Amino acid sequence: MFKFKALFTAAVSSVLLIACSGESNDTAKNDATQPAVQQTFEWKLVTSWPKNFPGLGKGPETFAEMVNEMSGGRLTIKVHGAGEIVPGFEVFDAVSQGTVQMGHSGPYYWKGKAAAAQIFTGVPFGMNAQEMNGWLHYGGGLELWRELYQPFGLIPFAGGNTGTQMAGWFKKEINSVEDLKGLKMRIPGLGAEVLKKLGGVPVSLTGGELFTSLQTGAIDATEWVGPYNDLAFGLHKAAEYYYAFGWHETGTTLEFIANETAFNELPSDLQKIVEVAARAVNQDMLDEYTARNNAAMQKLLNEHGVQLRQLPDDVIAALRSANEEVLKEQAEKDAMFAKIYQEYKSFQENIASFHEITEAQLYRSRQQ
Numbered sequence: 001m002f003k004f005k006a007l008f009t010a011a012v013s014s015v016l017l018i019a020c021s022g023e024s025n026d027t028a029k030n031d032a033t034q035p036a037v038q039q040t041f042e043w044k045l046v047t048s049w050p051k052n053f054p055g056l057g058k059g060p061e062t063f064a065e066m067v068n069e070m071s072g073g074r075l076t077i078k079v080h081g082a083g084e085i086v087p088g089f090e091v092f093d094a095v096s097q098g099t100v101q102m103g104h105s106g107p108y109y110w111k112g113k114a115a116a117a118q119i120f121t122g123v124p125f126g127m128n129a130q131e132m133n134g135w136l137h138y139g140g141g142l143e144l145w146r147e148l149y150q151p152f153g154l155i156p157f158a159g160g161n162t163g164t165q166m167a168g169w170f171k172k173e174i175n176s177v178e179d180l181k182g183l184k185m186r187i188p189g190l191g192a193e194v195l196k197k198l199g200g201v202p203v204s205l206t207g208g209e210l211f212t213s214l215q216t217g218a219i220d221a222t223e224w225v226g227p228y229n230d231l232a233f234g235l236h237k238a239a240e241y242y243y244a245f246g247w248h249e250t251g252t253t254l255e256f257i258a259n260e261t262a263f264n265e266l267p268s269d270l271q272k273i274v275e276v277a278a279r280a281v282n283q284d285m286l287d288e289y290t291a292r293n294n295a296a297m298q299k300l301l302n303e304h305g306v307q308l309r310q311l312p313d314d315v316i317a318a319l320r321s322a323n324e325e326v327l328k329e330q331a332e333k334d335a336m337f338a339k340i341y342q343e344y345k346s347f348q349e350n351i352a353s354f355h356e357i358t359e360a361q362l363y364r365s366r367q368q
């Protein structure tokens with residue numbers, strides 16, 4: 001993967017040999033040194049989010065700023081929002097085919113290409129952001145993700161986390177499992193399959209299409225992210241009931257994807273800058289959501305009269321049970337899904353028992 005490092009070392013060695021041999025041809029020396037030391041790269045990065053959208057959309061902008069600055073302008077990255085170069089749902093293909101060098105998106109959008117990609121966004125009733133990051137960076141998750149994307153010529157990096165999302169915006173209250181039957185709801189990934197099991201009709205739409213679809217009644221409900229992003233889209237103007245919690249997206253991980261050929265052309269120091277900036281943005285996005293979600297929630301409740309609801313226990317139980325069926329079916333159909341989900345599940349089970357006696361106890365104790 002990092003073939004350039006060897007080439008770079010070879011180029012530097014040749015220059016040193018020429019210098020030591022008393023070579024006095026300055027032109028020859030400059031030709032040998034300048035490309036390796038001063039070559040600049042101009043990359044395009046496409047996203048699945050509207051340009052300058054808070055949170056999700058800020059991630060790639062922050063990433064580009066970091067890379068531009070840390071590389072001293074040797075690698076400049078220009079960010080293009082959904083629809084500028086390619087539509088939001090074509091980010092994966094655009095980077096895979098080398099139309100652009102990088103993308104920022106959500107792995108679950110690529111379930112038609114690799115079903116197991118959904119696991120890297122998260123699994124319903126699965127790990128939270130902290131657990132997901134532990135699995136990806138210290139539990140072998142990222143290696144599996146790279147293995148999954150390798151056939152597409154893509155290198156994935158964790159690219160931000162929204163924390164636990166909200167269940168979404170509904171035009172009518174959900175009082176029983178019956179109320180999910182025939183419900184046309186925008187919901188992506190594995191959550192969509194779960195809703196379908198209970199008679200719902202999942203719809204696939206990018207963020208920019210949500211408000212109008214909900215307002216016109218083309219859909220009955222939508223999930224998006226959480227209060228900070230949902231307020232920005234004005235979803236409260238299109239539906240009255242806001243349901244907690246995001247059973248379907250419990251620690252949603254975003255992704256940066258780099259075209260493997262383009263990445264391998266970078267010198268190793270620029271590769272490292274890309275990697276470190278992605279890791280920084282991965283944490284930075286979660287920090288921003290953590291700081292801003294509740295303030296946005298208070299605004300929705302106190303200034304916009306939003307009705308906050310929790311899904312009833314029997315609905316949650318039905319969703320959990322349908323989720324087990326969906327995961328089993330996906331694993332039976334797809335060997336990579338089975339392999340990666342097994343690893344995910346095993347990490348979750350182990351960390352859950354520790355977090356039950358620490359994090360969960362802390363949450364309970366703070367309510368007493």
Ligand code: CA
Nearest residue numbers: 223224225249
């Ligand atoms: Ca979502």
